[in-house]
Amino acid sequence: MPADFDTIVNLAKKRGFIFQSSEIYGGLRSAYDYGPLGVELLRNVKDQWWHSMVRMRDDVVGLDSAILQSPEVWVASGHLESFSDPLVECRDCNSRHRLDKLKDPDKCPTCGSSGTFTEPREFNLMFKTHMGPVESDDNVVYLRPETAQGIFINFENVRRTARMKLPFGIAQIGKAFRNEITPGQFIFRTREFEQMEMEYFCHPDDAADKFQEWVGLRHRWYTDLGITPEHLRLREHDVDELAHYAAGTFDVEYLFPWGWDELEGIANRTDFDLRAHIERSGEDLTYFDQEANERFVPYVIEPSAGATRATFAFLLDAYTEEEVKGEKRVVLKLDPRLAPIKVAVLPLSRKPELVETTGRVADALRSRWPIEVDVTQSIGRRYRRQDEIGTPYCVTVDFDSLDDNQVTVRDRDTMAQDRIPIEGVSTYLAERLVT
Ligand code: ATP
Numbered sequence: 001m002p003a004d005f006d007t008i009v010n011l012a013k014k015r016g017f018i019f020q021s022s023e024i025y026g027g028l029r030s031a032y033d034y035g036p037l038g039v040e041l042l043r044n045v046k047d048q049w050w051h052s053m054v055r056m057r058d059d060v061v062g063l064d065s066a067i068l069q070s071p072e073v074w075v076a077s078g079h080l081e082s083f084s085d086p087l088v089e090c091r092d093c094n095s096r097h098r099l100d101k102l103k104d105p106d107k108c109p110t111c112g113s114s115g116t117f118t119e120p121r122e123f124n125l126m127f128k129t130h131m132g133p134v135e136s137d138d139n140v141v142y143l144r145p146e147t148a149q150g151i152f153i154n155f156e157n158v159r160r161t162a163r164m165k166l167p168f169g170i171a172q173i174g175k176a177f178r179n180e181i182t183p184g185q186f187i188f189r190t191r192e193f194e195q196m197e198m199e200y201f202c203h204p205d206d207a208a209d210k211f212q213e214w215v216g217l218r219h220r221w222y223t224d225l226g227i228t229p230e231h232l233r234l235r236e237h238d239v240d241e242l243a244h245y246a247a248g249t250f251d252v253e254y255l256f257p258w259g260w261d262e263l264e265g266i267a268n269r270t271d272f273d274l275r276a277h278i279e280r281s282g283e284d285l286t287y288f289d290q291e292a293n294e295r296f297v298p299y300v301i302e303p304s305a306g307a308t309r310a311t312f313a314f315l316l317d318a319y320t321e322e323e324v325k326g327e328k329r330v331v332l333k334l335d336p337r338l339a340p341i342k343v344a345v346l347p348l349s350r351k352p353e354l355v356e357t358t359g360r361v362a363d364a365l366r367s368r369w370p371i372e373v374d375v376t377q378s379i380g381r382r383y384r385r386q387d388e389i390g391t392p393y394c395v396t397v398d399f400d401s402l403d404d405n406q407v408t409v410r411d412r413d414t415m416a417q418d419r420i421p422i423e424g425v426s427t428y429l430a431e432r433l434v435t
Pocket residue numbers: 178180187188189190191192193194195262263264265304305306307308309310
């Protein structure tokens with residue numbers, strides 16, 4: 001089993017990973033702020049995704065499109081008409097629920113009453129606002145509920161300027177907003193979150209193969225970054241579960257503390273979106289294959305992941321409790337590529353000579369890695385803090401260091417200690433910290 005829910009939420013708060021938004025005003029439900037460690041962890045998750053999806057491939061390029069887009073985009077994509085969830089309200093306690101997520105569709109999970117729900121009504125999840133100083137129906141805009149449409153509307157811009165030939169992908173990481181009926185489970189379901197999406201355009205005849213290929217690649221991305229394979233599974237959507245645009249979908253699911261739930265969806269979106277934008281905009285978004293002398297609307301395979309949701313899964317999966325010499329040791333066994341701080345530099349005591357040498361060691365490392373210098377409390381407590389935030393290496397400067405110019409490097413997982421010359425520390429760490 002992955003870690004207990006409350007344990008991770010408490011650790012995230014106590015150590016400065018994630019705070020409730022607007023906490024000093026009583027908190028804004030379903031919004032979260034990422035603290036000094038959280039912002040590094042989230043950024044590392046996004047960087048790893050970008051690295052594998054864009055940097056390591058010739059056939060995928062990046063994009064950063066605006067959150068605010070023409071409302072026409074959402075008419076064409078179908079979001080204005082049908083991006084909704086079925087909302088029911090309990091007549092006894094007035095609590096509102098998403099019908100398709102209820103364990104028992106007749107029983108209110110808030111007050112326990114049976115048969116008290118109103119008829120379901122479709123609730124559109126898009127946040128609405130106004131562009132410009134006047135609030136009128138003419139200047140309504142929406143906060144994007146997915147990053148994908150920004151990619152579709154730039155298909156031709158990117159294809160032409162980056163001179164891409166099919167099959168190719170366009171990747172984007174960014175904020176998305178959904179006015180969820182029942183947000184919750186910490187950062188699993190929030191109203192403001194971050195997505196990592198890639199639209200892979202291909203010939204319709206290739207779509208089935210590319211779909212299978214991306215399902216495999218995306219599953220492997222999580223295990224490669226340390227998620228326990230037994231905590232991860234692929235689930236194929238039933239035909240009646242498929243979104244209106246999809247010919248097939250696999251979810252990558254993680255074993256969250258409440259059970260299996262979605263981390264990422266990989267969908268065969270067919271030519272639905274490009275076709276819809278061709279019709280609505282009147283622009284030509286078809287593709288011409290010169291060699292085959294064929295013009296067609298490409299199919300699209302979409303791996304769509306949540307950056308914030310994945311961050312939660314990485315935290316849960318990394319959490320480990322061990323017994324060391326009769327005492328509990330808490331370790332976040334994050335893959336070093338994800339760890340917020342890569343190296344902690346610790347003087348054994350606050351003696352000025354040690355602090356001064358610590359400063360020199362730290363300065364030689366900080367241009368390469370996020371590091372932390374900690375001079376407080378006993379060395380044991382400082383090791384415990386670094387274990388709890390997942391720091392892979394601690395470099396300790398002790399009294400002998402002043403004479404022999406050597407330091408001790410401690411490994412988070414094995415707790416083994418190596419004595420290393422100060423000038424060799426950077427090389428020693430570089431060999432172990434893969435980026
Ligand atoms: P659900 O059915 O749970 O509402 P969905 O199937 O509509 O989710 P998608 O539209 O496929 O979700 O979104 C792709 C990914 O974006 C999800 O797999 C998830 O990681 C992330 N995501 C979606 N909604 C949220 C949210 N409210 N909070 C955090 N992450 C989200």
